[in-house]
């Protein structure tokens with residue numbers, strides 16, 4: 001394979017599909033040149049493969065000859081030679097990786113100038129000033145980018161020259177001074193490198209190409225790739241292109257243009273233009289630019305040509321494009337195009353509108369595939385308005401959205417301030433469960449330590465509250481916050497952006513969180529694509545959370561953690577009494593009290609999720625988490641002494657203390673030691689379910705045993721649960737584990753209860769075939785599974801070594817954020833396969849952070865899971881990602897992959913009447929027009945047709961009872977993967 005390709009090289013497929021090899025910029029330059037026939041200055045692309053070879057073994061030998069020949073071809077075409085003293089050809093050397101990395105890598109303009117050719121350029125153009133200005137720019141760029149000389153030295157000198165000339169405008173520096181600058185710049189180069197500025201164009205070209213290769217591993221580029229999760233080994237292409245000059249005269253200029261408004265998505269060209277300017281001048285903000293529309297007056301022909309090109313680009317790319325163009329003495333040149341970046345709002349609007357655009361004819365599936373997690377987040381949460389705020393420091397964007405408030409440094413202070421009506425940003429070194437009230441009171445949370453699954457990050461995400469974590473530059477003392485030499489006192493204003501991780505002093509204006517109707521339309525399409533293939537549930541522990549989740553489109557609860565119900569102020573003392581009990585009677589009495597409160601909690605949740613499955617996990621964490629901190633008590637004992645109650649607590653806490661609690665007495669093991677606990681929980685749950693039934697509800701209950709590792713263990717736990725069910729509700733008709741047949745029809749109440757387990761250890765995944773004998777469902781707990789598969793203690797590893805591992809490329813991504821497809825993912829696949837070998841109808845899900853991560857969702861879909869479950873605020877993202885996973889595998893229903901135009905569904909889009917805010921009601925529906933509104937489709941739990949979910953119809957809820965918001969979410973899992 002050659003290293004070098006001319007822009008008009010005949011490739012075996014459209015160049016725009018060859019970004020791997022040509023880089024984005026090169027592929028699109030080739031596409032514009034050879035496919036679209038647009039006016040592009042000629043040039044050639046050195047492939048990304050060359051860069052990879054370069055990084056491995058230095059400058060490839062064959063490259064020299066190939067570049068030489070390509071250069072000859074270019075010179076032939078232009079009728080000029082690079083470095084020709086009488087009429088030199090100048091070129092740009094432009095980086096361009098597969099993924100656009102704006103401003104992250106370097107480009108050298110005006111290459112080919114030297115002390116002699118600059119005179120030739122002056123003579124040819126009759127413009128000495130222009131020639132020396134170009135030379136000055138070239139030496140500075142080359143010096144900075146290729147020779148690693150601090151750019152500041154050139155800039156300082158240029159500023160001095162402007163001062164001397166008594167002007168603030170670059171364009172007014174006289175020729176004499178430019179000559180002098182060229183001379184001084186060359187001296188700077190010589191001082192730094194010990195050699196004169198290279199005069200030989202061949203050496204210049206070689207140096208520039210090598211510098212672009214090297215810029216791939218520059219710190220800016222590496223940091224950018226880390227944030228955007230772009231692999232480090234792709235390499236960049238290099239484009240060498242004939243220069244055109246927008247800075248020749250007033251019939252020249254340069255601009256950037258978009259085929260639609262990238263901020264709002266509105267149709268119609270949009271952009272900026274500068275007369276008599278070159279390259280980056282437009283974006284540099286040195287001069288005020290004119291809107292693109294003014295071209296219609298100043299350059300009417302060019303304007304018409306440009307609008308025609310925009311139209312062709314949109315037809316061709318079937319998307320909004322951005323462009324760079326230059327006008328040289330009245331002639332238009334296209335310098336770059338690509339599918340343009342856009343705001344979330346614009347992305348949503350464009351995707352939907354393009355399904356109605358006869359030139360583009362997107363299908364709903366294509367529209368869905370163009371939306372990203374960030375696009376959704378941008379409309380679901382407030383954002384900073386505009387850009388360019390002075391960033392005080394950066395942490396990890398842990399929970400999207402922006403927040404503004406006054407800084408408070410303790411949870412108590414935050415609660416107090418919020419009580420006074422202030423808006424608050426809670427700033428902590430890290431957070432613990434003690435800070436939860438403060439977090440609740442705050443608009444946003446900022447921590448100095450911790451990673452993306454630190455307490456602060458997880459809790460904030462769960463609430464949809466903006467958070468920036470691990471901002472390591474923060475120094476927090478009692479009443480102030482210090483970053484470098486900036487001090488922020490308690491009560492001062494601070495703004496944080498939980499998407500980018502930026503922290504800004506003062507009050508940045510925020511845009512409101514207000515999803516446009518297109519948001520709902522796209523999610524409807526996403527649901528249409530994934531329905532029956534991959535469900536989306538939420539992790540929710542309270543009635544309000546469950547309601548919230550349902551409104552965001554959750555199809556049930558995949559994880560209801562009962563431990564949170566134990567931590568409330570009114571409950572903790574009772575839990576402690578239960579742990580401390582000396583006699584069975586005391587224990588029973590405490591359990592009895594807990595049962596009452598748990599029952600009320602469950603009623604709320606089952607009501608909120610009426611008609612949808614609720615997976616309740618029995619108590620999971622080590623009991624000592626409910627006891628006071630031994631360290632604190634030890635100090636108190638040694639100083640002021642302990643009261644009798646405290647003394648007992650201290651003793652108990654010491655007794656329950658474990659060296660390695662995460663691997664200790666928790667989960668089902670706790671149940672083995674305190675079986676009354678699980679029985680109590682099941683009893684409370686069953687009573688709640690019957691309360692719901694009695695009041696006409698339709699509860700669907702799944703009981704989940706945590707941390708099981710053997711069949712015997714699960715068998716034992718299952719027997720407690722069954723006994724407890726039997727004790728609460730004798731004669732209950734329900735489904736039992738495989739092989740055990742269905743419960744007899746005893747005429748008792750009808751309710752479906754499934755009993756299953758979490759799979760969160762490697763052993764459980766490996767022995768899934770045996771464990772499935774006792775389970776109606778599995779839910780993969782991929783947080784613990786990741787901890788145990790890697791042997792990474794999440795709390796320890798995230799803070800201390802994860803960033804080093806990511807920087808050094810030892811891990812491609814944080815495995816707590818994106819599931820490790822090859823290790824942990826393999827265990828999930830294995831567990832699913834082995835479990836289903838025993839029980840083909842085994843229901844499979846995943847709960848935990850990964851359930852809301854798009855890349856992980858795709859892994860889970862491949863593994864054959866039925867649903868993912870994530871925090872309520874992640875539900876829209878998960879719905880989208882689930883659909884995209886289905887699309888990736890080519891398994892979407894065909895009606896979603898055909899254009900709407902011409903189909904009887906096309907009117908679905910035009911009418912905004914169908915675009916209400918009622919997410920729940922519309923979720924999963926075909927569309928408003930088909931389902932005749934949320935009510936009808938949604939109400940029949942039988943819609944799934946005989947599947948497990950469908951079976952819940954037996955609960956006897958009258959048809960149509962489920963609230964309108966149930967909508968089609970209750971629809972069956974009748975597709976190929978339906979359980």
Ligand code: ADP
Nearest residue numbers: 092094095103107241242243244279280324335
């Ligand atoms: P980036 O990827 O940072 O946008 P580019 O390679 O596009 O870098 O180049 C930087 C600037 O120089 C752009 O404004 C571009 O239009 C301009 N430029 C690049 N090559 C040429 C050229 N051959 N003639 C005129 N201007 C050019």
Ligand code: MG
Nearest residue numbers: 102103107280
């Ligand atoms: Mg740039």
Ligand code: MG
Nearest residue numbers: 025324335336
């Ligand atoms: Mg560019």
